[in-house]
Amino acid sequence: MLKNSEFVSKxxxxxxxxxxxxxxxxxxxxxxxxxxxxxxxDLAKNIAENFNEKxxxxxxxxxxxxxxxxxxxxxxxxxxxxxxxDTNITKHHHxxxxxxxxxxxxxDNEIGKVNIKNNITGKKISSVEVLVRVASDTQNQD
Amino acid sequence: MLKNSEFVSKxxxxxxxxxxxxxxxxxxxxxxxxxxxxxxxDLAKNIAENFNEKxxxxxxxxxxxxxxxxxxxxxxxxxxxxxxxDTNITKHHHxxxxxxxxxxxxxDNEIGKVNIKNNITGKKISSVEVLVRVASDTQNQD
DNA sequence: AATTTATATTATAATCATTCTAAACTGTTG
DNA sequence: CAACAGTTTAGAATGATTATAATATAAATT
Numbered sequence: 001m002l003k004n005s006e007f008v009s010k011x012x013x014x015x016x017x018x019x020x021x022x023x024x025x026x027x028x029x030x031x032x033x034x035x036x037x038x039x040x041x042d043l044a045k046n047i048a049e050n051f052n053e054k055x056x057x058x059x060x061x062x063x064x065x066x067x068x069x070x071x072x073x074x075x076x077x078x079x080x081x082x083x084x085x086d087t088n089i090t091k092h093h094h095x096x097x098x099x100x101x102x103x104x105x106x107x108d109n110e111i112g113k114v115n116i117k118n119n120i121t122g123k124k125i126s127s128v129e130v131l132v133r134v135a136s137d138t139q140n141q142d
Numbered sequence: 143m144l145k146n147s148e149f150v151s152k153x154x155x156x157x158x159x160x161x162x163x164x165x166x167x168x169x170x171x172x173x174x175x176x177x178x179x180x181x182x183x184d185l186a187k188n189i190a191e192n193f194n195e196k197x198x199x200x201x202x203x204x205x206x207x208x209x210x211x212x213x214x215x216x217x218x219x220x221x222x223x224x225x226x227x228d229t230n231i232t233k234h235h236h237x238x239x240x241x242x243x244x245x246x247x248x249x250d251n252e253i254g255k256v257n258i259k260n261n262i263t264g265k266k267i268s269s270v271e272v273l274v275r276v277a278s279d280t281q282n283q284d
Numbered sequence: 285a286a287t288t289t290a291t292a293t294t295a296t297a298a299t300c301a302t303t304c305t306a307a308a309c310t311g312t313t314g
Numbered sequence: 315c316a317a318c319a320g321t322t323t324a325g326a327a328t329g330a331t332t333a334t335a336a337t338a339t340a341a342a343t344t
Contacts, residue, residue: 017310019311019321021322040302056323057302057323057324058302058322058324061303062322080217080225080330083222109260112258115253117253118251119276122278123239125276126240126275127274127275129272129273129275130256132258132267132269133267135265137266159339159340159341161291182331198294200294203330204332
């Protein structure tokens with residue numbers, strides 16, 4: 001739950017001008033108690049339905065990518081045609097429910113630390129992501 | 143290193159007619175000592191450059207997807223615009239080298255078993271995938 | 285081995301998400 | 315308030331993937 005003035009500083013601090021559109025998007029994404037997952041399409045729809053002033057699709061794309069580049073969003077890619085953004089930018093893993101197409105955050109109670117015994121020589125690990133796909137017991141397990 | 147007749151049975155067994163095009167693609171993909179990663183584009187290029195008879199792009203897409211559906215290929219999605227197919231269909235994880243855009247198979251010497259302590263109620267785990275992104279020490283860690 | 289049927293391939297067109305363009309607009313600085 | 319850089323916008327362009335429907339091929343049937 002952040003205030004408008006906090007979004008203004010947040011944007012300024014990362015070299016992004018606090019425009020009306022960006023602040024609106026910040027409000028939609030970050031003015032909440034809980035983090036969540038969304039697609040560009042979800043976000044565009046959300047804005048179109050809940051606000052009078054519309055934001056151009058190009059701006060929504062630009063802003064989401066700018067926020068991702070600045071580290072305010074993480075992208076979770078499920079398959080070549082399914083990609084979600086996550087407002088939870090802490091290190092964490094995901095369950096993906098193949099029945100509902102929903103992404104669910106894991107915490108340390110659910111997935112233990114991944115033990116990486118050897119890394120590629122001369123390289124540094126930039127991220128470790130675990131995706132656990134789940135489906136109903138009765139469903140085809142693919 | 144499989145023979146042509148083995149590909150014929152392999153295809154027949156999964157309800158796919160052993161056409162010239164599918165056998166050619168089998169040869170390119172599976173007639174090797176080591177498994178490997180490729181994109182549709184890589185495969186199309188490979189076929190175009192190394193064989194006289196060309197295979198239509200639509201057929202390449204259809205065949206790769208059919209092989210994936212039948213479990214002869216696995217798809218590894220790196221980001222919304224980068225997706226690889228893997229001829230190694232055993233359970234394993236990957237390193238992704240952000241400098242070279244290459245995918246590297248992990249084995250158990252490199253990543254230990256992922257400890258999933260709790261699963262979503264009523265669901266069955268269909269897969270567990272770990273992706274470790276790596277980059278040069280000197281590079282921006284994103 | 286000819287006929288029939290179902291399935292596969294092909295070139296091309298269609299689709300659709302994403303990115304580009306360049307004109308208009310806005311936030312910031314002095 | 316003027317000047318400038320950065321931003322937004324609608325619409326066009328792009329490009330990967332999928333659809334189409336005519337032709338070809340494999341398999342089943344006679």
